[in-house]
Amino acid sequence: MAGTAARPAACLEPATRTFEDATYAKVTWRLLPFLFICYVAAYLDRVNVGFAKLQMLNDLQFSEAVYGLGAGIFFIGYFLFEVPSNILMHRLGARVWIARIMVTWAVVSALTMFVKTPAMFYVLRFVLGLAEAGFFPGIVLYLTYWFPSARRGRMNAFFMIGIPVAGVIGGPLSGWIMQVFNGVHGLANWQWLFLLEALPSLVLGIAVLFLLPNGIRSAAWLDEREKLLLEANIAREAPASPDHSLKGVISNRRVWWLAAIYFCCMMGLYGVSFYLPTLIATSGVKDPLQVGLLTAVPYTAGIFAMILVARSSDRSKERRWHLALAAIAAAIGFYASTLHSGSVGLSLLTLSIATAGVLSMMPVFWTYPSALLTGTAAAAGIALINSIGNLAGFVSPSVIGWMKQATQSTNAGLIVVAIALLVGSVLILAQRTASSRG
Template structure:
């Protein structure tokens, strides 16, 4: 659609912007709540193993090294299947893709209730990652079909914040499920945790078929005029961004893509530490009651959720992503360093506040980071590139828990591993400021 579709007199231009605002509000309210729910359930099923660990380890006589390997092997499923999943989404659409993803990982979560050996644990965690692979990059890609960048920041922040929200709400829920259902039907509390939390994901997968539309052109709930609003703003954004790489193979030869991968790898290392070892770290300073621990972790992850929403709002308001990504990642790294320090001081309040600071920064950097790749890639390069960035970078989700688990087994404490991961995460701040240009770090609003 051409810019001449909206005459450029001030009054008409204002009216046109207001009409488009109404259209995009409708799109956001239609898509984001459901997609956020799906991501909430994905994270609940992905990380409930962190709470199950508190009793599962002793019941099955496993070491921290076994747990670290099993928690992290999830991300190898990501690595191998994210690119095929995003290509499949482009071919068959979001409805079928998200339905397949949610049903698959939900069933794997339920089956986790019956693991007996480390091998079974590793296989199911790998399969859960394989099924979930493509969900986050798929949604990130999917939203580029509907929302221009200057409207996508808050939407992505709400979507991605479901990970922190699931940790915030899921922590006390997991604690209470494990306590309340302990011994019911002859099953342990951690077994019931996997069963109860896996079933809603299967139901959400079935609902995706009825809730989602594959593109604005196929959305029966948008009028013809509203569809032109979407086309106009996406076309205007493409024009302002100038030339971008369309070929995926050519993009792989661009060192900036590998910098984007490395930046997110560093952020994921910090995030995986918070997710898979947060409860265990807090327990190290004497908070051993599982229900109390659940509420403590809920407060820590609430700070992560506020970091996501607040940083998304600030980024959209400033129309800037470079500094909002870099500063947030730096705050996350500082929080991990302080956690290591206060663990040495055996200070419960120091550890809790430091983890809260790290959660706010680390999680707050993620939705803003995901606005950067589309400034360098488009077309097929974006479809595959987002998946490649996410799949390779998420290998940090394997190495970080593996590192912490191995060092804890060897030394009996977490401080050394936390310090090493904090240094890794701090590299994200440096890389963003050095390699992401100021021009690519800002967005323009069409009128």
């Protein structure tokens, strides 16, 4: 990719630790806040269907199974276009490609307000997956252009905090829209939800064209000494895998191992994302605004957990146990939530444990692929792992929705999610040959 070629470390003037830290702090503050805001907008557009569900199903006479399939079918489109999207970003540049992704998903998300039939719902959710494919792994790949592996746990955490922050902001915002805009200009509250929450993505997608440099060389806000330092640090890290081709990535057993672990993690994440408002409403809270405010509690717990676990993992240079223990905590939280579904306080406590566990897995997990792969192999490998893992976004809501329709309870589905997370922890701990360093 243009602008990312590294110069030899010998070209680098001796730099103090203070200069290096100051340079990375400069890069962090220039890139991470903007990428973080973009991810918040992305996640809102992906999961606001969980809030729309509170009224949309009644208005359109959709069953729980229809909702679960529609929520999940997003990830089929996402899966199909993920790897091609990331390879295109690596070749064409992050600035144009990320902008394209954001603008197209904003348009498709807004069009969901016109859904009338299950078929329309399925088609638009599928196309939304196609539109958004490549955004998350694209940013994970983009961060590898700037930060060496020792710093990626924290950088991944700062970016991925967009997930819980989307919950903290999006919950109350979605609840407010659902309460205030119902019937305005003849539109239902869920229609306003899809329209209004698509606008930030559209604006930010256009802003990407002006604010996001393709790489170190094209960053006008860095001087030459800073660029040389960053490029030398990236160049100094030899890839852990000898495979640099797409074929090598597909045949790499560790890539598939990582994809299986990520699938288990995503089973938990999308159990929370698509059903948290429903689980809180089931505990006895009926007002949409109150439901929205209470969804912020588990996501707030997730923010603190992500930061603390990522910092601990980077500081100790240990990944495996951090990842496994987070998965186990999430499994315990999901299972415990089935025992206290009638209590608002206990439901929030157990769901907060589940959410914190799932979210704290993500930044630690993503230090693995970026340490194993580089170049086009990284683009393809990160996208392949993410796309396979995100198929859980199809499985998780579909299973929970089907089981809820069959049993009139979400408990059986949540137990399946807890089991998936325990399987993930076993896969993590079984691989002693996987380096504890990210």
